[in-house]
Amino acid sequence: MFFWNRYLKKEDNKKNNQSSQESSSDTVKRSLHRQLKENLNNLKQELGNSPDMIIREFELGNDQLQVAIVYTDGLADKEIVNNFVMRSLMFEAAEETFTNLSSHKSIFEFIKNNALTIGEVKVIKEWNDLVLTILSGDTVILFDGFVEAISGTTKGGETRGIEEPSSQVVIRGPKDGFSESIGTNVSLIRRRIKNPKLRLEMMQIGDVTQTDVAVMYIDGVANEKIVDEVRKRLREITIDGVLESGYIEELIQDQTFTPFPTVYNTERPDSASANLLEGRIVIIVDGTPFVLIAPTNFFMFLQSSEDYYQRFDISIAIRFLRYLAFFIALFGPSVYIAVTTFHQGMIPTPLLISLAAQREGVPFPAFVEVLLMEISFEILREAGIRMPRAIGQAVSIVGGLVLGQAAVEAGLVSSALVIVVAITGISSFATPAYNMAISVRLFRFIIMIFAATFGFYGIAIVTLMITAHLCALRSFGIPYMAPLAPFILSDQKDTVLRLPIWTFRTRPRLINQKNLVRNGERKQPSPSKGKKGNQDEN
Structure with missing residues (x-):
């Protein structure tokens, strides 16, 4: 058995070395070409002359600067591309704005700073970033003679709207649920927690799919050690593709060989927001309406959002x-x-x-x-x-x-x-x-x-x-069995029982050890005071 374990360890080391070598070779930085035609040919070759890659070429200025607009049909919003990218450049060209600029560099700077009427504009210098930007639904503007490109946020396409959750139905409570769009899911949480300490961190996981993954937590409420552990486990994931949050759940859970789930998932924004307020971390994966919540315990799986909306x-x-x-x-x-x-x-x-x-x-x-x-x-x-x-x-x-x-x-x-x-x-x-x-x-x-x-x-x-x-x-x-094992008396108010909300003065102790007391002083309602006041008025 000892020699067998040593053999398995050697095989794992070989695989790790091979994967590290492959990943290092794949992550070699590659700059853009100075010639526009060369960049467009490389794009067509890398994407296999895909018919959904739209390329529009035109000229700007007296020196006839060659410019190309590239975006992916179905991923980019055509209305935004036509009205806020192409129309902006074409209108400025028709108004002879570019004829007053003396050099190609001044045209590049003018387009970056003034010409595009969209929210987010970035400069791209690496080839991998260029391809990922196009495949993510953004629009890229390439210039002849420049090793830099300009990208604008034009993500869109057909997505499912906000609908009632199908797996966690409640009689009383919000009827909106998460969708497959990561931007929509983040906005649903921000709509409920309007606090500047709500942190959002983005990363891409999956060597092939490059799936967007968002990590949300409340700074000062979430345990910093747990946040660091979540970041570490997510960054250590090496996989070709992530198609659903179940991939992430299986790769970051503490125990693999157990039938019990150790990461909670929900498609309800109110449930995710409530767990954020308790100090937990929310993991949102693009392409799925199921959001992950960590850390969790056994009793969370027997609780419903409606428990807090009823008496x-x-x-x-x-x-x-x-x-x-x-x-x-x-x-x-x-x-x-x-x-x-x-x-x-x-x-x-x-x-x-x-x-x-x-x-x-x-x-x-x-x-x-x-x-x-x-x-x-x-x-x-x-x-x-x-x-x-x-x-x-x-x-x-x-x-x-x-x-x-x-x-x-x-x-x-x-x-x-x-x-x-x-x-x-x-x-x-x-x-x-x-x-x-x-x-x-x-x-x-x-x-x-x-x-x-x-x-x-x-x-x-x-x-x-x-x-x-x-x-x-x-x-x-x-x-996993907290707060029963170990037994924490102050956390029994929301385990098997659900005491009145005004008793929820502290957050779970094992999850949050820094900011235990919830903001605001909650006191038990006193109806007798109201009766006395009415009698005085009478």
Whole structure:
């Protein structure tokens, strides 16, 4: 084993050296060519003469300076390009503004400082930056005789508008959700947090895709060590492409071999803003509406944004119901297997007689019976998700009813088991976070095996193993089961319970150790003062 580990380490070092050499060769700086024709030919060659690369050439000034405008059709907003780039240059040329300029350099400086009527203008000196700018949707102006180019922000194209989130639906609360545009997602957060300390850092991840990734946090509220750790993990990512935030989540999480998610994801701007105010870091990936939040803990996946929009007593009741559904989804079939197989004495006599009568003609043991029904239910659920929306729900519901009734009439399963599996499946939908619900579905089968082998003792053993695993997990160095393990009394106001909002005077201690007290003094409302004031007025 020792020699095998040494061999694996040598192979990893070889791969790292090869990748470092390749990355160093790819990142060689390459300047623009002085001749315009040469730059345009290189662009056409590098992009494979792509038909969506639009090139418009014209001349400016008395000396007939050769100029070319380059942008990508579909990524750049044509209206902005035509009105604020081309029209600006053509109008100035028609007004003979450029004829009064004495040199090509003065024309270049005039265009950079005065001619373009768009918000952001930059000077490009490197070839890789030029290609990336064009493929990002911006417009580039190339000049003959210059080793510099001018770029203007013209990103646009067809994007999905702001719609209601599909995975985290609430009855009361904001109805806007993140979209696939990183600029739109950043603006949705800034619209809620109008604070100059809200920091935004941009980077590109993916050697081929060059996907834009934004990191947002509140300076002075977020833990600087955690922010540095997030930056470090993002910069150490070496991958060809990032197509969804799930790529980033898997590459930056603390523990890989665990079914529990250690990075929270949401498509609700209000949820992301609330976590920013608590000191967490938000990671936005271009091309996906799901935003990552770190660090996280286990209890975040059982909380909903609507918990803070309802009265606290209603929120407490709903949370208790949610936790009950979580345990039913996790242990429901296993308890049925353990009771009917090993612990019949725990069942009341009338119920035991009824169960025995139902199972009289069933040819399978309880474990096989439950396994068949659970697998059938999972297949129906997956088929309902993948089928078209118009018939997906109908097929899953009708298929479940028909399959359960047919299985009972055929004598393959008992009626009580169909009820247990149905309640278990419905309970799994009560978990607000889809990735946590998947983890529960996976562990349900493991607990069923232990229950069929050892009964309640097996359930207790696997429960202890799961609890120990949860307590050992970390999310960017923060204990996954905090604030229960370790136990922090001041943070219990928003863990299992949801106390009144006026009690939220401190931020989570393990996440933020610098700025614990929230700004503003919150006091409990005092209705008696209002009554006294009314009496005085009367």
